[in-house]
Amino acid sequence: MGTSRTFSIHFWLNLAKKKCDLAPIYARVTIDGKRAEISLQRQTSVTYWDTKSKKTTSRTPEGKALNTYLDQVYAKLLECYKQLSSDFELVTEKSIKARFVGQDEGHKTLLDLETYHNQNMKGVLKPGTLKNYYATENYIKRFLVHKKKTSDIFLKHLKYSFIIDFEQYLRKGPSLQNANPLNNNGVMKHLERLRKLMNFAMDLEWLDKNPFARYKLKFNRHKKEYLSKEELKIFEEAELDNKGYDIVRDVFVFACYTGLSYTDVRQLNENNIVRGIDGDYWIFTQREKNEQPVKIPLLDKALSILDNYKSYSELNNGKLLPVYSNQKINVYIKDIAASLEIYKHLTFHSARHTFATTVTLSNGVPIETVSKMLGHTKISTTQVYARVLEQKISNDIRDLRSKLEQENKQDDYGYSITARR
Structure with missing residues (x-):
């Protein structure tokens, strides 16, 4: 047997805020004796206010417009009550007010979603990843202002066309760094993050239909550079005339024989070097990117480099290698490669590809073993590195x-x- 509920809508003047003859108008929603009050951002003359009809008796155009507005508010509040009831939502005075002012889940905006995501992902996502989401948010804000002529948009108004328009804006407009537009993969990265936000909204039940349902990301696959066996030998044995180049070369070659990323090499200390089950030295660490545990047997070339920097380690609290900034180290790698007439677009990450391709897979190491040493959670990820x-x-x-x-x-x-x- 159902339980009957009382529901009423009442307009009233807040006389406590009266100035001269004018007082602000409020709406009061009452359910089962519990009230929620809503400021209607309107005021009227106390003299012409009819307490019975809850309207103004003024015959002026302004008075007629006010009464029309109050009728619209009444209808909207009634519709909010019906919507919540038909959706089997909890119907309270507060939920009706939230629906009316656009603060419930059914009226969440794109920037509401961005804010909620970024606040709740602190400590979950890496700082660098979260920084990328902030960049995507900045592009979205610029797009809304410049192309949609608005500061925000309701999630329920997002359509497939919004995605296409945003893509074209990213392709043609200036980037955040300079006046040049983003390249294709840069555009796709921002769209990929926006798609993840839409999936997040679906999980939160803030969105009924995902505008990305029929959209496909189109990344350009670039050739990943690595050193061949001969090039790696040239890199190792070259006589360099700059101490900084020597250091960068050693750190890079160390990564070629361990497969560690820039961040993981930079964080290595003497506690990461242990004796393995075979009695040889291993690297035991955890990848910064995905927190996967990594165990890598130290090959002779890598161990020799560590031996050369023992004095550095003793003076720097056990830190194994002197690693410059990522930007500086990449500039030096390019300079070294050019001086050795190795005409490839090398970065520090090329060392990881060299380890996977030249050092391990081409020497018969099974891809499953390589995947473990690289700290991948899926073999398919390793296949990106696996050049046969x-x-x-x-x-x-x-x-x-x-x-x-x-x-x-x-x-x-x-x-x-x-x-x-």
Whole structure:
């Protein structure tokens, strides 16, 4: 058996805030004796206010417009009550007020979502990742102002066309850093973050339909540079005329033989070097990017570099290697490569690709083992690094030919036929 509820809407003048003959108008929503009051941002003459009809008796155009507005407010409050009831929401005086002023989930805006996400992701996302979300938010704000002529937009008003328009704005407009537009992958990164925000809104039930449902991100796949076996040897043995270049070369080569990223190399200290189950030295650490534990046996080349910097480690609280800023180290790597006539677009991250491709996979190390050492959670991630070299293919096919020829010889002599009988 249902329970009947009392619901009423009442307009009144707040005489406590009366100035001269004018007082502000409020709406009062009452459910089961509990009240919520809403300022209507309007005022009227106390003299012409009818306490029975809850309207002004003024016959002026302003008075008629005010009464029309009050009728609209009454209808809207009534509609809020009906919406909440039909959606099986908890209907209270506060929920009706929230729906009326646009502060409930059904009236959340895009910037509300941005703020809620960024506040709740502190400590969950890495600072660098969160910084990227702030950059995306800045682009969204500029897009809304310049193209949509508004400061915000309700989530329920987001359509597929909004995504397309935002994409074109990113492609054609100036970037946050300079007057040049973003490249394709830069555009896709911002759209990728916006898509994650829409998924977040769906999880929060702030959005009924995802505007990204039919949109596909289109990243350009760039060639990932790495050093070949010969180039790595040249890098290792080169006589450099600059102490800073020597240091950067050593740190880079160390990463080529360990597969560690820039951040992970920078954070290494003597506590990360332990004896493994085989009695040899290993690196035991945790990836900064995904907090995956990583265990890497130290190859002789990497161990030799650490030995060369023992004095540095002793003077710097156990820090293993002197690592410059990421920007500086990348400039130095490019300078070194150019001086050695290695014409590739190398960055510190190229060392990680070199480890995966040249040092491990091309020497027969299984991709599952390489994936573990790189700290990947999925083999598919490792496959981005896994360049199967032409020489490796050639060697594998040569082995296959040898096996097939041996089998054919056995068949010619009848050995395998006899075995089958």
